[in-house]
Amino acid sequence: MFADRYDPLQDEMVSILTPDGCCDETLRPDLDDEQIRTMYRQMLTMRLYDRKAVSMQRQGRFGTYAQMEGQEACMAASTYPLEPRDWIVSSYRETGAMWMHGVPLKLLSLYWMGNEFGSHMPDGVNVLPVSIPVGSHPLHAVGLAYAGKYRQDGSVAVTYFGDGATSEGDVHEAMNLAGVYEAPCVFFCQNNQYAISVPVREQTASPTIAQKALAYGFPGVLVDGNDIMAVYAVMQEAVERARRGGGPSLIEAYTYRLGAHTTADDPTKYRDDAEVEFWRSRDPLLRVQKYLHARGAWSEDWEHELLEACTGEVEQAMNDAEAVPQPPPQDMFRYMFAEPSAALREQEAALLAALQVQQKG
C-alpha cells in the first residue's frame, strides 16, 4: 500500500505521527498504546545507552563509538515487525537495532570496549557482527535472504546502512542481486543526512535514495525516520512482502544524526547549531511522548520510573561488560581457523615466550 501510493520520484514521504504528536488516523498502523509505550521505553534505553557510551569514552572506558542519538525511531520501529528467525545485517550505527533483535547490551558494549567477544552473538540470535567497511555488508543480507528462500524457512534478512553507503558499488550490487533473485531482503537506509562531513546532496545527485530501488526492479519508499508509526508501517509492509515471496524492498528513512559521527568527530566543522537545533525539535522520542501524553498514556511519574529503570539497565550492561576480564593474548591465534596452522602455533609460542621474558625483566 505505501509502496504503491508514495512515489519516491516525487519525493513523497510516508509520515503518520507529526512532530507535535498528532497521528494521521487514516494511516495508523495496528499499534496499541501499550505497544507504543514499549517502543518508547526501548527508544529511551537507546538514548541513555548512547549518552552513557559517549561519557565513558571520554573517561577512557569505551573505544571510539558511533552514536545513534536522533535515530532511535528508525531502530525501534524497523525491528519491531521482525521475528526471531529474521536476520539483521547492520553497520556500526545500529546498536539499537541489534539490541532489539536480541543482542544483549552487555555484548554490544564489550565490542566497543575493544573485545572481539562482543561479536560472538548468542546462539539463536540472527544478527551478524557490526560491519565497519561501509556498504560491504548488504550483500551478506542478500545471501542470507537467498538461503532462507532456498530452504523455504520464511525468514527475511534486513540490512541497515547509511546514506553515504549508497555510493559504494557493493550496495548497488546487493540491490541488483536481490532484485534478480527476488531475495526476501529489506534494505533499510538510514539517511541521517551526513556521511561524516559530507552532506547527502553531495553524495548522490538523485533527489531521494528510495528511488534507486526502481532501477533494480523493486519498490522503494521514503519514510519519515523520526516517526515510529510510519517506520513501523512501511517496514511491516516490506517484511510481509518479502516473507510471502514478493521480493526485496528499499526503505529510505529520513532522519538526522543529532550527535557526532563518532566520538572522534567534531561536527561543528561541517554543520551549524541552528540545523542541529531544528532537528532537536523533531526528536523522535519527543513526539511519541506528546502522542502518548495526549492520550493519557504518559505521565511525568511514568517517565521518571522509566528513566530510573532504563538507566539501571544501561549501567548494569556497562558494568557487566567492564567486569569481563581482558582476553589473553592466545585469543588472537585461537579463532583464525578451525585448527591453527603450524605457523600460528609457532608464532603464539614465540609471543608467549617473549611476554614471559618481559615479565621477568
Next chain:
Amino acid sequence: MATRTLLEAIREALHLELGADERVILLGEDIGREGGVFRVTEGLQACYGRARVMDAPIAEAGIVGMAVGMAIAGLRPVPEIQFMGFLYPAFDQIISHVARMRNRSRGRFTCPLVVRVPYGGGIHPPEHHSESTEAMLVHTPGLQVVVPATPYDAKGLLISAIRSPDPVIFLEPKRIYRAVRQDIPEECYTVPIGEARLVREGTDVTVIAWGSMMHTVLQAAESLDASGISPEILDLRTLSPMDVPAIIASVEKTGRAVVVHEAARTAGLGAEIVAQINEKALLSLEAPVERVSGFDTVFPLPQLEKYYLPTPEMIEAAVHRVLAF
C-alpha cells in the same frame, strides 16, 4: 626552516604542489570541508577550491578508478583513502588498471597518480583501522610504494611522488602523524623515490624497518646502546622499488640483520628482504636474518592490540639472538 610534524609536512607538500601545478587535484572522503579525518588536508579546499580539492562520495573503487581517467587525461590526481582497511574496494582498480596501464598500452597511456593512505596500528581504533598490508602492494608489479618515517622524508617523498611519471601508493604512518617533529625547509624539495636512508651507522647488526616501526626500532636502539651493542639502522622509505644495494652494503659491513615490520609475518616484506640478503650477501652473514613482525592473525581490537605490534623488547631480543648465534 620550520618545525613540522609528519602530518604538517604532508600538508605542506600538498599545498606546494597544488600551488605549483594546476594539474594537481586532490579527491577523497571528507578531505574538503572537513580537511580529512586526520586533518591532513585542512585549509586546502578553502585555498584551492572545490574543483581541485574534491569531497568524494564513499566509493574507494570509484575514487581510484576515476583518478585513473584523470591521470590518463594529463591531470595529477592525488586520491586519499581514509584508512588502509578501506583501500581494498579499490584493489581491482589498483591492480588491474593503475599498475598496468603503462605496460598494457606499451607506454601510450600512463597513470601518474598518488594514492595517499594512512596505515598501521597502535591507535586503539575500531576494526579495520589498523591495517599494514604493504606487502600486497609491493607484490603488485607496476606500483611504487613509499612509506616515510620522518617529516623531512614525508614532504620530500610526497613531492617526488606527485611528480613521478608512474603511480605511487603513499602510505602514511598515522600513529606518528603528530608524534615526531623536525625542522624542515619550508620551500619545495624532493627526496628521491627508491633510496633508503641510513638512520645511523653501527657496526654489529643492521636493523631494517620503515614507517612507524622506525620509532620502535629507535627505542630499541637506545637500550642496545646502553648494553654496548651498536646497531646500524636503515629506514627503507621506499618499499618498491626497494633499495637493495643499501641493504646489502650494510649487511656486508655488519654481517647480521634484523627486519622489523608490523605486518603479518608470512610473506611479509621481511621475507623478500631476507631473500635478497641470501642471494646477494650470504657469505657476509654471521647469523641467520631474524624477522620481528606482526602475526598471521587479524589485527586485534584494542584490548589485545598491545600484543600484536612488535615492541622494542622484541627487537632487542632478536638483536641479541643474531649476535649470540
